[in-house]
Amino acid sequence: MRLPAEPFRIKVVEPLRRVSRAERERLILEAGLNIFAVPADSIYVDLLTDSGTSAMSDRQWAGLMLGDESYAGSRNFFHFQDTIREIFGYRHVIPTHQGRMAENLLFSTVVKPGDVVPNNIHFDTTRANVEHQNAEAVDLVIDEGLDPATLHDFKGNLDPRKLGALLKERGRDKVPLVMITVTNNSGGGQPVSIANVRAVREVCDRHGVPLFFDACRFAENCWFIKQREPGWADRSIPEIARELFSYGDGCTMSAKKDGLVNIGGFLALNNQEWAERITNLLILVEGFSTYGGLAGRDLEAISIGLREVLDEDYLAFRTGQVQHLGELLEDAGVPIVKPVGGHAVYLDVRRFMPHMPQSQYPGQALVVALYRDYGIRAVEVGSLMFGHRDPESGEMVYPKLELVRLAVPRRVYTTEHMRYVAESVIELHRSPERIRGLRITHEAPTLRHYTARLEVLDAAGARTALQRA
């Protein structure tokens, strides 16, 4: 595939500071080998996340100046509401400061203790918000979606048979809603097809259960439908989006992804009674219903971003840039998860560094090496993030997949930056044995990857200074 050139030109630049290797080594040591604790201005290419890291367009920046900061009835809210109604087709539009608040409001309103919420794969905040209600979050992605090596056009699909079985077993009263995440972030940014959404809807209808979308990356999902699903090649992205969302009763969204903004989110739904209850809660915890924790100017930037993200030149470039990074790596024999998803390339660390056991945190060791040697920030999705002690045996349990995610921010980096990243990873891959394993010296009881401190092991597996690694 040839990568389409950037469909924008650059009007404002943010200088990147090149920090010496010696300084990076000092900084990562001070950070306890935890990339979250490294100052962002010492990073050359930051691929930590695609969330809230987009570059806004000139129109969005102009939109900020049109912010109407009235407490109630801001004109920006009406633009926001019109845009969301037009794209998603749901009647009630509730702004929130980001995606997890939309999830929290929805689940606090409709999920009871003991309930079950199925999803293709819950994103971690979605799962945590379901569990916060003492309910169970169940992942029902198709089997192919769990295998990093299987090629499938719609690896994010939710398995309708698994859903039917769950609904039959638990009963309609225990399942307040079904969710589908588009694209499926926790499964590698893989898309969901229209045919699959229809099939899921049929199962939901049979059992009388509402269907909601986690719509964070909806435009990227619609682009994959246009490219891959028979019958959709000649339809516009807004037409595909309308069709997709027509099978649902509502959605949650973090606008920090396909809203092309740095902060914001919303909840949109048709059920009037739920909308009223959610709005009452919104006023208690976020703000009045026409701003929901955001400034008027933020609402304007989101309205504009949601329209810009539907542009096909943008989407071809966006998904093409991520794909291009994946192809550069794959062509050089670097093991990655396939197919490449919409927003990130995942390195398959077990094949990248077969010499290192999971007990030595190989994914995190690779993240440290990428920063120290090249100034690139990636994130580990493996034994540091998910490893835990079995409460009964006390033994360490490691996740099946050991990955490093290179998430690409929207409209931020050029193709040359991607080439720099690819060349750096390829160079590391040529001599992975020079990367040393790690051990944890400090960890928090939950979500330890954010604050853990680590140190390097020497060749014999003992502690050593990073300088000798």
Ligand SMILES: Cc1ncc(COP(=O)(O)O)c(C=O)c1O
């Ligand atoms: C699929 C998905 N759902 C929900 C969220 C939560 O959004 P936020 O970070 O805005 O709270 C994210 C964020 O990364 C996500 O990827």
